[in-house]
Amino acid sequence: MKLASFLLKSRGPVNLAKRIPTIARRFGITNTKIDRCLHGFVDVALEFDAKPTLAITANLLDRYPGLVQRLRNRGVEFAIHGLVHTDYSELSLGEHLDHISRAMRVFDRHEIDFVGFRCPYLRSNSYTLEAVRKLGFIWESSDVIAWDVIDPGALDINPRIAYKKLLSLYSARSSITNFSAPKLLNGIVEIPVSIPDDEAIIDRLGLDNTAEITRLWLSILDSSYRRGDIFTVQLHHERVPFLAPALRSVLQEASMLSPSVWLANLGEIADWYMRRDTFRFEVIDVDQGRYDIKVHADPDATVLLKNIDTHHLIDKWYSNYQVIRDRRFTISAAKRPVIGISKNFNPAMAEFLRGEGFIVEQVDNPESCALYLAADDDTDEVSLIDRIEGSVAPLLRFWRWPRSARSAVSITGDIDSITLLDFARRIFEV
Numbered sequence: 001m002k003l004a005s006f007l008l009k010s011r012g013p014v015n016l017a018k019r020i021p022t023i024a025r026r027f028g029i030t031n032t033k034i035d036r037c038l039h040g041f042v043d044v045a046l047e048f049d050a051k052p053t054l055a056i057t058a059n060l061l062d063r064y065p066g067l068v069q070r071l072r073n074r075g076v077e078f079a080i081h082g083l084v085h086t087d088y089s090e091l092s093l094g095e096h097l098d099h100i101s102r103a104m105r106v107f108d109r110h111e112i113d114f115v116g117f118r119c120p121y122l123r124s125n126s127y128t129l130e131a132v133r134k135l136g137f138i139w140e141s142s143d144v145i146a147w148d149v150i151d152p153g154a155l156d157i158n159p160r161i162a163y164k165k166l167l168s169l170y171s172a173r174s175s176i177t178n179f180s181a182p183k184l185l186n187g188i189v190e191i192p193v194s195i196p197d198d199e200a201i202i203d204r205l206g207l208d209n210t211a212e213i214t215r216l217w218l219s220i221l222d223s224s225y226r227r228g229d230i231f232t233v234q235l236h237h238e239r240v241p242f243l244a245p246a247l248r249s250v251l252q253e254a255s256m257l258s259p260s261v262w263l264a265n266l267g268e269i270a271d272w273y274m275r276r277d278t279f280r281f282e283v284i285d286v287d288q289g290r291y292d293i294k295v296h297a298d299p300d301a302t303v304l305l306k307n308i309d310t311h312h313l314i315d316k317w318y319s320n321y322q323v324i325r326d327r328r329f330t331i332s333a334a335k336r337p338v339i340g341i342s343k344n345f346n347p348a349m350a351e352f353l354r355g356e357g358f359i360v361e362q363v364d365n366p367e368s369c370a371l372y373l374a375a376d377d378d379t380d381e382v383s384l385i386d387r388i389e390g391s392v393a394p395l396l397r398f399w400r401w402p403r404s405a406r407s408a409v410s411i412t413g414d415i416d417s418i419t420l421l422d423f424a425r426r427i428f429e430v
């Protein structure tokens with residue numbers, strides 16, 4: 001029999017055995033305990049008008065359809081978390097298509113709407129996006145951003161090794177060089193998950209007190225706000241009694257910030273990124289240093305200006321950006337407010353900059369545009385944006401989020417087991 005190799009790989013047989021009493025306490029024999037946790041989770045989110053996204057395996061939905069329907073009726077967005085809780089990074093394209101389409105039939109049978117997919121263990125491979133695209137999903141969320149909020153030097157050897165191992169199992173990308181921002185990849189919106197999540201903090205770092213979790217999550221919120229990123233909170237419902245105060249602190253803090261933090265579920269985030277992708281600027285040269293700008297976008301679009309003069313009404317927004325509400329306006333700027341790139345500039349980075357809302361044009365004359373990037377200006381995402389943000393170049397930009405929000409927070413959780421029996425069965429369900 002093929003066992004769930006990931007569980008053993010990730011934990012080791014001895015550790016897995018040691019965790020049995022903890023697991024037994026967290027789950028119950030019946031679904032009462034977890035049902036209460038899940039509703040407790042939704043209660044906290046709803047206090048702040050935040051609707052959570054929960055990813056559940058199809059086999060669990062089939063076992064507990066009433067539980068899922070009741071949560072759906074309270075506004076929870078459900079997503080597919082696999083047919084069973086197995087490691088999708090080991091599946092072929094054919095197996096992906098087979099698993100996911102069978103899972104979709106289960107969701108349809110129980111009349112649970114879905115537009116998103118998240119891999120069990122957050123482990124995907126190149127077939128995952130291809131499969132969900134073929135099957136008509138609009139978002140995927142297995143990409144992991146590890147926030148730079150933990151000082152490995154301050155950790156003891158065991159937690160340090162355990163955390164490092166987790167980052168490698170998740171193929172996590174560091175926030176030092178990558179933004180935690182959605183990306184539209186051939187019709188699918190990839191929305192990164194934020195780490196450390198509760199599992200990393202409690203099981204790997206061994207920090208099992210609410211104050212520590214709150215501190216770490218608030219520092220992720222702070223960084224995500226400063227960078228305008230999304231903080232995709234990921235938590236496991238079985239720990240809700242313990243995590244609720246941390247979650248409440250994050251949502252409380254987020255709802256007090258100005259410019260605002262957009263609290264949205266992953267479906268809303270993906271929907272917005274689809275809409276945003278259709279937005280365009282038209283830059284018309286009027287005469288020396290004057291340009292007419294036409295904005296083709298819906299009223300929710302956040303249009304930003306930097307180092308630009310205009311007689312139209314603008315409001316101070318964040319850092320050195322202003323926000324403009326008019327959709328036709330004239331500006332004065334020393335150069336065309338676009339980022340010019342050389343012929344051999346990395347196409348993936350050019351696509352990244354377009355996705356970040358800048359006007360990017362391939363130009364022959366570096367002097368013709370506000371900012372020029374040559375092939376060797378290709379660095380990592382964060383350094384490149386830092387360079388643009390720090391320049392005096394006049395630029396226009398569609399911001400990442402709607403209605404002038406600075407950053408976003410999504411509350412998400414994965415449902416891997418409801419009862420102790422489900423947890424035990426996971427070892428054999430591959």
Ligand SMILES: [Zn+2]
Pocket residue numbers: 081085119120121122414415416
């Ligand atoms: Zn899971």
